[in-house]
Amino acid sequence: MIKNIIFDIGNVLAQFRWQKLFKELGFEGEVFEQVADATVRGPWWPEYDRSRLSDPEIWEHCCALAPHLGPQVMAVFENIEGICREYDYARAWIYGLKAAGYNIYLLSNFGHTSFEIARQKFSFMDLVDGQVISYEVEEIKPDRAIFSALEKKYGILPEESVFLDDSMKNVKAAKSYGYHGIFFENQRLAIKKLEGMGVFAISVSQDDDRRFMKAALTQAKKAAALGEVPIGCVIVKDGQIIARGYNQRNKKHSTLGHAEISAIGKASKVLGDWRLEDCTLYVTLEPCSMCAGAMIQARLGRAVMGAMNPKAGCAGSVMNMLQMDGFNHKVHVTRNVLGEACAALMSDFFAKMRDKR
Numbered sequence: 561m562i563k564n565i566i567f568d569i570g571n572v573l574a575q576f577r578w579q580k581l582f583k584e585l586g587f588e589g590e591v592f593e594q595v596a597d598a599t600v601r602g603p604w605w606p607e608y609d610r611s612r613l614s615d616p617e618i619w620e621h622c623c624a625l626a627p628h629l630g631p632q633v634m635a636v637f638e639n640i641e642g643i644c645r646e647y648d649y650a651r652a653w654i655y656g657l658k659a660a661g662y663n664i665y666l667l668s669n670f671g672h673t674s675f676e677i678a679r680q681k682f683s684f685m686d687l688v689d690g691q692v693i694s695y696e697v698e699e700i701k702p703d704r705a706i707f708s709a710l711e712k713k714y715g716i717l718p719e720e721s722v723f724l725d726d727s728m729k730n731v732k733a734a735k736s737y738g739y740h741g742i743f744f745e746n747q748r749l750a751i752k753k754l755e756g757m758g759v760f761a762i763s764v765s766q767d768d769d770r771r772f773m774k775a776a777l778t779q780a781k782k783a784a785a786l787g788e789v790p791i792g793c794v795i796v797k798d799g800q801i802i803a804r805g806y807n808q809r810n811k812k813h814s815t816l817g818h819a820e821i822s823a824i825g826k827a828s829k830v831l832g833d834w835r836l837e838d839c840t841l842y843v844t845l846e847p848c849s850m851c852a853g854a855m856i857q858a859r860l861g862r863a864v865m866g867a868m869n870p871k872a873g874c875a876g877s878v879m880n881m882l883q884m885d886g887f888n889h890k891v892h893v894t895r896n897v898l899g900e901a902c903a904a905l906m907s908d909f910f911a912k913m914r915d916k917r
């Protein structure tokens with residue numbers, strides 16, 4: 561079963577648009593060709609990605625390949641920001657795959673400087689579970705070493721991972737290392753190939769997730785107003801909130817007074833069914849063992865959480881009960897939706913409690 565999706569960046573998540581950059585710099589005809597041969601098409605470009613040499617050393621080698629075009633070659637490096645542009649679909653695609661429970665990693669050949677500049681503009685960096693970029697390990701694809709670095713860093717097993725790259729050479733190499741491989745031509749075909757491997761993204765929008773988490777925060781504030789730990793929850797089916805709940809442990813004198821248990825009970829009443837397969841539960845704090853257990857019992861489709869709970873959370877912190885191999889049901893999980901706002905509500909509450917004492 562595929563658990564990990566590993567993306568190349570260039571021409572997969574972001575366009576490697578060196579030709580456009582060259583045109584923007586005014587290169588034409590022979591100049592265009594010679595600067596390309598001295599830079600992106602030349603022998604030193606892989607070394608730039610590998611970053612064992614310093615930038616000035618690379619510049620010198622590249623300039624030496626076209627001595628009469630020094631300023632043009634340098635202009636490429638000075639304008640390296642323009643060599644890469646994120647595709648419009650990148651963030652939404654990764655968001656949908658993350659929502660479906662896959663781990664997302666980046667494995668890309670990039671020089672140190674160009675990646676540091678590019679990552680500021682990539683909107684998907686906060687969604688991915690990790691990355692190995694060639695300059696970090698001074699190794700480039702398709703070499704085994706850079707794949708090994710990714711496996712070691714994140715405990716990835718190649719047989720549980722699919723690698724997407726626009727270079728056939730890299731895909732073939734990945735397959736020989738035991739990975740599933742997809743030669744990337746365009747997103748539409750890549751989605752088809754992923755589906756052929758049983759990998760389906762969930763169609764969710766980040767805006768919807770934020771909107772429903774806000775509704776859960778409203779519930780959490782109700783708890784706070786009663787002096788209860790501010791945790792709130794809503795359950796959504798077909799784009800509609802069907803149940804709400806907030807923590808009332810003290811008021812009800814009951815361990816069962818958690819927001820999620822309350823909302824799950826109401827949702828089942830509304831639907832006339834204990835199964836919540838097509839529902840998404842939004843909760844401001846990572847669920848405890850009891851609530852995570854209830855979500856599995858309810859066959860919940862998806863759980864979206866705000867802040868994590870390092871000391872008691874059972875959706876990734878203490879353990880990840882929602883996605884354990886031994887159980888007959890797994891819940892799709894999205895973490896850190898309005899996480900800061902959810903965490904702030906908690907810390908404000910406890911700060912006020914301390915002041916009172």
Ligand SMILES: [Zn+2]
Nearest residue numbers: 818847848851
């Ligand atoms: Zn709970």
